[in-house]
Amino acid sequence: MTPEQKATYMRRCFQLARLGEGRVAPNPLVGCVIATDDGILSEGYHRQFGGAHAEVNALNALTPAGRSQLGDATVFVNLEPCSHYGKTPPCADRLIAEGVRRVVVCNTDPNPQVSGRGLRKLRDAGVQVEEGLLTSEGWELNRRFFTYHELKRPYITLKWAETADGYLDADDPKPIRISSDLTKALVHKLRATEQAILVGTRTLLKDNPSLHTRRYYGAPLTRLAIDRNGRAPLSSHLLDGSQPTFLFNSRRDDAPWVRLDFDGDVIQQLLQFLYDHRIQSLIVEGGAETLRRFIVRGLYDAVQVETGVYACGKGTQAPDVPLGTALRTACYDGHRMVSFRKMKQ
Ligand SMILES: NC(=O)c1ccc[n+]([C@@H]2O[C@H](COP(=O)([O-])OP(=O)(O)OC[C@H]3O[C@@H](n4cnc5c(N)ncnc54)[C@H](OP(=O)(O)O)[C@@H]3O)[C@@H](O)[C@H]2O)c1
Incomplete structure (x- = not known):
């Protein structure tokens, strides 16, 4: 996949994430795209506080044909997948269980107790993880969430x-x-x-x-x-x-x-x-x-x-x-x- 394609898919994550504006706080705005070199297989976003996370909505939106290509696909998500039980089970576990092989992430979680753990969990399970794509655009999207956690x-x-x-x-x-x-x-x-x-x-x-x-x-x-x-x-x-x-x-x-x-x-x-x-x-x-x-x-x-x-x-x-x-x-x-x-x- 070319760097241009990766940037396009990540920006699509930002667009999707923005649809949750005004509904998900104090959670972050998160969008997810599952794609191959040939195009998007499915997408999702965090719609409502307490509701399913973006990755889960994107996985649930896969058609049977899309699901069969998951091993060749890359999951793009603008925030590190969670690794802990909150209102929903950890997204990192679900990605691993579904057989996802590649994940591209924009920002890591600002919470020091959580930061890096989701990525580590994925890497430990053999998933190829790329982080830091378009971080300043991702920060701008979630400026309220990051300011709150970073500046208290x-x-x-x-x-x-x-x-x-x-x-x-x-x-x-x-x-x-x-x-x-x-x-x-x-x-x-x-x-x-x-x-x-x-x-x-x-x-x-x-x-x-x-x-x-x-x-x-x-x-x-x-x-x-x-x-x-x-x-x-x-x-x-x-x-x-x-x-x-x-x-x-x-x-x-x-x-x-x-x-x-x-x-x-x-x-x-x-x-x-x-x-x-x-x-x-x-x-x-x-x-x-x-x-x-x-x-x-x-x-x-x-x-x-x-x-x-x-x-x-x-x-x-x-x-x-x-x-x-x-x-x-x-x-x-x-x-x-x-x-x-x-x-x-
Ligand atoms: N056009 C607009 O967008 C807009 C928007 C809002 C208001 N306004 C207009 O602005 C005018 C009012 O403005 P204003 O400057 O006179 O007054 P204000 O900002 O509404 O109120 C100032 C008062 O609030 C208290 N206060 C504010 N910050 C404080 C702080 N950090 N710590 C302690 N107390 C604090 C103080 O009361 P104490 O006196 O108790 O110390 C201060 O004197 C009104 O005419 C209103 O219609 C216009």
Whole structure:
């Protein structure tokens, strides 16, 4: 099989894996392709948290004719096959039992207790294993999963909408509308792929946000707000019980309230709380002060900014963040949507 064919099959694994976005966390996104020099015999991906792994779905999808060619085939998978009993039996055992002779892997498992074990198990059984194909693309695909395990904190996306002249909000008591219906739906799409979303106290009290994903399908994300003195009124949308919610404060510790030490490092405690709750990704939605506190500490991985079509003249200025590597720039209804990754230090 040529290096180009191998890269193509691995990229097909990435495509398949992405279909599980918003459904498999805290598991990684994994796709699997079983192929020969002549083409793909079958494919699969991890569809749902707790469900079968990608390798098992690909093996189960083989036709009898495909299965008869398994000895000549190569199994491509973007994450090292597991070697332990979790919610499902080990994939490495299943590959060996099926008579697979060649496996190509992109990333190894970041968990030091597991890393390398699946590959060793395969090699010990005589399976030819190639690892490290397209690792940075694989890392990007599973950036939330890898950040969580490597840095022991969620992957952090700073996100805001600003007016054409750079304000998050005008100086009016009522919030202004910056997004269009279409860009709102796109924001809900972003929310549907992340696990939690945070707002600061003034946003909580002034905007009374609901932080839903109504305009896009997907699991409800966990809503978070900082409310040191527990000032959120009972009528707050965040207290409507509709989806998992935590309000960080200095007084109460009864759900949904979580007490933090506000004389200490609030962001660190908040990130530790998310780590302990296996939340691998966080959107910081604002306002400006909350975003700024993450920015000054370099505690973010990606930024998404929408620039609307109207100016407001004065108000809360949008944060200043060092430009990183631009990923996508798009325009919808005249609104500019820019997303970028943090510049490497
Ligand atoms: N356009 C957009 O995308 C967007 C998004 C969100 C909000 N907004 C607008 O932004 C405005 C509010 O922004 P803002 O900058 O005034 O306020 P904010 O960021 O919503 O809230 C800031 C307050 O939250 C608390 N806080 C935040 N981070 C903290 C930390 N790490 N540790 C301890 N406390 C922390 C502090 O409260 P204490 O005072 O208790 O210390 C701080 O003063 C509103 O007008 C809202 O409509 C716009």
